[in-house]
Amino acid sequence: MTETAQQGTGPVGRGVRLPRTARRAQLLTAAQEVFVANGYHAAAMDEIAERAGVSKPVLYQHFPGKLELYLALLETHVDQLTRQVREAIESTHDNKQRVHAAVAAYFDFVADGQAFRLVFESDLRSEPAVQEAVQRSTSAAIEAITETITADAGLDEERARLLAVGLVGLSQVTARFWLDAGRQVPRDEAISLISTLAWKGIGGGFPLQPH
Known part of the structure; x- marks a missing residue:
């Protein structure tokens, strides 16, 4: 056509x-x-x-109309982020690498500043259709990670979902900060730092160093 x-x-x-x-x-x-x-x-x-x-x-x-155009654009980017996170989780059976890939998915998404700002910094966030689209993206990422944690770690769904929310929140907030701070830390190093924190925790990943 x-x-x-x-x-x-x-x-x-x-x-x-x-x-x-x-x-x-x-x-x-x-x-x-x-x-x-x-x-x-x-x-x-x-x-x-x-x-x-x-x-x-x-x-x-x-x-x-303008709203329909905006929502179509928003849906495109929401679907993109959801797809990137799910592909990251399904890219390997090594859970440490899964965490790294999930964090990287958020850093890659925010690296395209335009897409990221449309999804997470819209001046139309009070619009119910916009709220629903953004929430759908977050929920889809959480569910993908929850399924993996439940299957591989033997946790019940409630505890697995809490961990998934933590990983999504950590990835999203740190990636946004990294972008707003001018990417002062190289991308690969930033992803490695955050994925190590998520995988081992501060105590396990960054033990106290002798002085």
Whole structure:
């Protein structure tokens, strides 16, 4: 299925015939740039259409309003984070490496500052649909980790879920701090530090050193 943008002399993209899925991806990319730069409330559909190089009617063919466009973009990134965490947990049967991979999944996600800020720093967090999407991402990651801990560590579901919440919270908060602090610690070293803390605890992973 294809659609054609309105003809004109504007930015690249006008008058270019694209498959519907390709046009949708183009619009989401443009919307992300505008939402991250301006925030949801200050973003304008006019600016998004101009950034994408299409007319407003073409934009509205795909998304009936700004909220629907924002939610589509948010869902894309929520699904991405959920997939990255689940793939990390399923990538190995070595639990120490699973912890490392789960932490790395969050660091990799926040390293794309635009996606991370849309999910975790939205100025639309009071919107129920936004809250639901973000919570779904967190819950899916917790459930994936809970299943692994329950199966491999012999813990009951309640205790396994508590540990999973701890790992997700630790990974998310430290990755966000790492990004906001300007990535002063190299990525691989930061992931190693946090995954070691999560795997062994402060006492086991970082014993007191003699002076």
